[in-house]
Every structure is written in structure tokens, then in C-alpha cells.
Amino acid sequence: MPKIGLISLGCAKNLVDSEHMLALLRAAGWEVAEDMAEADVGVVNTCGFIEAAKTEAIETILETAQYKQSGKMKGLVVTGCLVQRYAEEMRAELPEIDAICGTGSYESIVDAANAALGGHKAAYLADMASAALEGGRDRLTPPYTAYFKIAEGCSNRCGYCIIPKLRGPYRSRGMDALLAEAQALADAGVKELIVIAQDITKYGMDLPGHQRLLPELLRRLCEMDFHWVRLHYLYPDQITDELVEVIASEPKIVKYLDIPLQHVSKRILRAMHRPGDGEEFAALLQSLRDRIPGLVLRTSLIVGLPGETEDEFAALCAFLQDVQIERVGVFEFSPEEGTEAAELPDQIDAAVKANRRLIVEELQSGVLDDYNTSRHGEVMEVLCEGFDEEQQLWYGRTYADSVEVDGHVYFEAEDAPVAGGFIPVRITDSLGPDLLGVRQKGE
Structure with missing residues (x-):
């Protein structure tokens, strides 16, 4: 039985694609290697979103290709967004790659792996819109x-x-297929279901009837045996009263919303082809906090878009100080070829962009410190994820901490909790982005 090794880069959506490919490979008789050095064929599922992701992908491809000399690897398959973006360049400049699959061709992964195993070059580049959704x-x-x-x-x-x-x-995927998959996940013991798409608020609007189906989907998910239903991402101009009511009224939906704002300058936002401005965003976030008690917010921001003035950047900083968003990811503008913004005049110097990012990160660290301090003395429900040998403490996440992007709670416990269990922890202190606490006795 041949062995496959897989590395998945980039976002959670890419990870789901990797999971689909592994299922197809396993069904076709491939065994999943725990160590890439033991793999007969390696697969790298790439991200190609921004320059840093492209660099990471190329480095990972080259590192994985080395197993052809140091391990038993006979072939290398590269899939995902970088392939979709630069297929011809990769075939010409990276001879280490044996087969490629674009984002419309994940279902061809078994053929690609077999071709690579046999020492053949192959390319699968179907129309992106034809990609299987199930x-x-x-x-x-x-x-x-x-x-x-x-x-x-x-x-x-x-x-x-x-x-x-x-x-x-x-x-959008069909409602029936989604509900069947969700039920299977619940039956398999999943307690935290993370609803993802590039924009979950538009779910259903491209289906017959052009309806916003997210509220209905969430109600149905909350009928299943999940403990937490977490939402990523909600675009600010697509949040309806009905959706807010569902989020506020369903106990299983965690009161943590990731709403990408990107900026607050109306001029900058229009250059991005995005709606809204700082005043509208402030009103929206205040309304959400009023209607959803305990709400924790996350957003993403871009600094250094071409033409961003000092005044516009200062307005962004003032907005963050006023609104006090608990979680903020800030990114320097990356001029990606093929995008309109890459061709705009008044591109901003890299050092200026980096400095603006650091200013926002420093400002936001104070907001996060204040938030963490506000939790001291509170008993919070923590999803236990394991034991940290270095810290000699158990660790997990609260509803206010999403996977990988936020902090953890490190806590003492007299009796070993079960990974995947929900533990009441009294918060006693904080350290950087993380909270410290003690498991409540008798609970």
C-alpha cells in the first residue's frame, strides 16, 4: 500500500480541501504517512493569497522535494491556490514538482498521486467553478x-x-447536504463547529430564490449536539436584523464575531471597492454589543494601501482607541499582481507600511490587556485542548478565543481534565495574549 504525506498551508478553507483530498486518497488505497520522510508521494496544498504566503509555499515545496533524495519519496504533487495562480511558471521553474492540481481539480488528486508515483509529469487544471462542493x-x-x-x-x-x-x-452549498454533513460531524463527537466561507453572510444568495439562508442554517445547526457554533466571517454590510437575533438568542452560537472592516477611511474603502466608513462601523459594532451581551469582536485591517495619508492612518488609530475591538489582525498592503490596487499610484514605502502596522499592533496590545484584565476573577468555560509540558499547565480556549488566531487559557487542575471537555476555570491573571487560571473545584 503506497503512503501519502500531506502539508496543508494557508487558511481553514484550504484545510478542508486537504481533508477532502485525503479522504479520496485513502478510499483509493493510499495510507497516510505520519512522517513525510516515509511517504512515497508528498502533497503540498498551497496558499497564494499574498507575497508572504507565496514565499512560504515555495520554501515548503522545495523542502518537501528534498525527501526525494533523503527519504523514500518518488513523487511530489502540488495543489491549491499557488498552482491556480502560477501553473505555467511552476511547471517551468520548479522541475522538482511531478504533478499539479488547481483549485478546480481536487477530485483529480488520486490520478495526480498515481502519476507522481509512476514518475510521470501531469497537470490537472479544470475550471475553478467546476470544483466539487461535496x-x-x-x-x-x-x-x-x-x-x-x-x-x-x-x-x-x-x-x-x-x-x-x-x-x-x-x-453556496445546498442546505440538505450541509445539514447531512453537520449531523455526521455531531455524531462523530464534534463539539465546536466553526462555520467558514469567504463571506458566510452571503450564504444562499446565489441559489434559486436568492435568499439569505444563514439564519435558517444556524437555527438547524443549533438543534444538533454541538456545544459551540462559531462564525467566520461576517461582512459588515451584510449583517441583518434576523441574523443578529439568531446569534443573540441561540446559546450554542458563541458570542464572538469576526467582521473584516479593513479600514475606516471612506476614500480608502472605496478604493478597495468596499462599503461603509468609520462612523457606520462604530454604529454597527455598538448596536451588536447592545443586542448581544458578552460579545467579543475580531476584525482584520490593512494599512499602507496606495495613497493612505497620515491623517487617514491617524483616523484608523483613533477609531480603534474609541471602539475597543478586542481582537485585531493588521496586515501591510501587499501589491498582488492581477489586482487593481497593485496598479494604483502613490504606492507606499515598505518601511512606512511596516511602521504603521507596528503602531496599530502596539495600540491594540493595550486594548487586549484591558480586555484580559476585565476577565480577572471571572469563571469562564474553557474548551480543554491538552497539557503543556513546558508550562506544566493545562490549556484551552474560551468562547472569546478562536483557533490559532487568539490566545489560550493556561490553568491548574487537581484532576486531569479530558481534552475536548468544557472546564470551568476561574481567571486569576493574564500574560500577554493569554489568560491564567485555576479549575473550579467540584465542577
Whole structure:
């Protein structure tokens, strides 16, 4: 039985694609190698979103290819967004690669792996919009947490973003198929279901009837045996009263919303082809906090878009100080070829962009410190994820901490808790982005 090794880079949506590919390979008789050195064929599922992701992908491809000399590897398959973006260049400049699959061709992964195993060169580059939306999964997450991709692609056409050219237009999955998959995940013991898409708020609007189906989907998910239902991402101009009411009223939906704002300057936002401005965003976030008690917010921001003035950057900083968003990811503008923003005049110097990012990160660290301090003395429900040997403490996440992007709670416990269990922890202190605490006795 041949062995396959897989490395998945980039976002959670890419991870789900990797899970689908592993399921297809296992069904075709491939065994999954725990160590890439033991793999007969290696697969690297790439991200090609921004320059840093492209660099990481190329480095990973070259590192994996070395197993052809140092291990038993006979072939290398590369899939994902970088392939979709640079297929011809990769075939010409990276002879280490034996087979490639674009984002519309994940179902060809078995053929690609067989070709690579046989020492053949192959390319599978079907139309992005033809990508299968359904299929089995060999999950790569812990048994208690699963990503739940409800749509593929994006039709927003933001001026700085290449995703529509990598993933195709927005395509919602059918409700029946989603509910069947969700029930299977619940039956398998998943306790934290993370609903993902490039924009989950548009779910259903491309289906017959053009209805916003996310509220209905969430109600149905909350009828299943999940403990937490977490939402990523909600676009600010697509949040309806009905959706807010569902989020507020369903106890299983964690009161943590990731709402990408990107900026607050109306001029900058229009250059990005995005709606809203700082005043509208402030009103929206205040309304959400008023209607959803305990709400914790996350957003993503871009600094250094071409033409961003000092005054516009200062307005962004003032907004963050005023609104006090608990979680913020800030990124320097990356001029990606094929995007409108890459061709704009008044490109900003890299050092200026880096300095602006550092200013926002420093400002935001104070907001996070204040938030963490506000939790001291509180008993919070923590999803236990394991034991940290270095810290000699158990660790996990609260509802306010999403996977990988936020902090952890490190806590003492007299009796060993079960990974995947929900533990009451009294918060006693904080350290950087993390909280410290003690498991409540008798609970």
C-alpha cells in the first residue's frame, strides 16, 4: 500500500480541501504517512493569497522535494491556490514538482498521486467553478473541533484581493447536504463547529430564490449536539436584523464575531471597492454589543494601501482607541499582481507600511490587556485542548478565543481534565495574549 504525506498551508478553507483530498486518497488505497520522510508521494496544498504566503509555499515545496533524495519519496504533487495562480511558471521553474492540481481539480488528486508515483509529469487544471462542493473528509483537526465550509469562492471583487481569481465566484452549498454533513460531524463527537466561507453572510444568495439562508442554517445547526457554533466571517454590510437575533438568542452560537472592516477611511474603502466608513462601523459594532451581551469582536485591517495619508492612518488609530475591538489582525498592503490596487499610484514605502502596522499592533496590545484584565476573577468555560509540558499547565480556549488566531487559557487542575471537555476555570491573571487560571473545584 503506497503512503501519502500531506502539508496543508494557508487558511481553514484550504484545510478542508486537504481533508477532502485525503479522504479520496485513502478510499483509493493510499495510507497516510505520519512522517513525510516515509511517504512515497508528498502533497503540498498551497496558499497564494499574498507575497508572504507565496514565499512560504515555495520554501515548503522545495523542502518537501528534498525527501526525494533523503527519504523514500518518488513523487511530489502540488495543489491549491499557488498552482491556480502560477501553473505555467511552476511547471517551468520548479522541475522538482511531478504533478499539479488547481483549485478546480481536487477530485483529480488520486490520478495526480498515481502519476507522481509512476514518475510521470501531469497537470490537472479544470475550471475553478467546476470544483466539487461535496465529498468525504479525513479530518486533520482534533476530534472535538471541525471546520464547516458552507460556500466556496468569492464574488466581492475587493480591489486588493486575488481570491476570486484563485477560487472562482461565490457558490453556496445546498442546505440538505450541509445539514447531512453537520449531523455526521455531531455524531462523530464534534463539539465546536466553526462555520467558514469567504463571506458566510452571503450564504444562499446565489441559489434559486436568492435568499439569505444563514439564519435558517444556524437555527438547524443549533438543534444538533454541538456545544459551540462559531462564525467566520461576517461582512459588515451584510449583517441583518434576523441574523443578529439568531446569534443573540441561540446559546450554542458563541458570542464572538469576526467582521473584516479593513479600514475606516471612506476614500480608502472605496478604493478597495468596499462599503461603509468609520462612523457606520462604530454604529454597527455598538448596536451588536447592545443586542448581544458578552460579545467579543475580531476584525482584520490593512494599512499602507496606495495613497493612505497620515491623517487617514491617524483616523484608523483613533477609531480603534474609541471602539475597543478586542481582537485585531493588521496586515501591510501587499501589491498582488492581477489586482487593481497593485496598479494604483502613490504606492507606499515598505518601511512606512511596516511602521504603521507596528503602531496599530502596539495600540491594540493595550486594548487586549484591558480586555484580559476585565476577565480577572471571572469563571469562564474553557474548551480543554491538552497539557503543556513546558508550562506544566493545562490549556484551552474560551468562547472569546478562536483557533490559532487568539490566545489560550493556561490553568491548574487537581484532576486531569479530558481534552475536548468544557472546564470551568476561574481567571486569576493574564500574560500577554493569554489568560491564567485555576479549575473550579467540584465542577
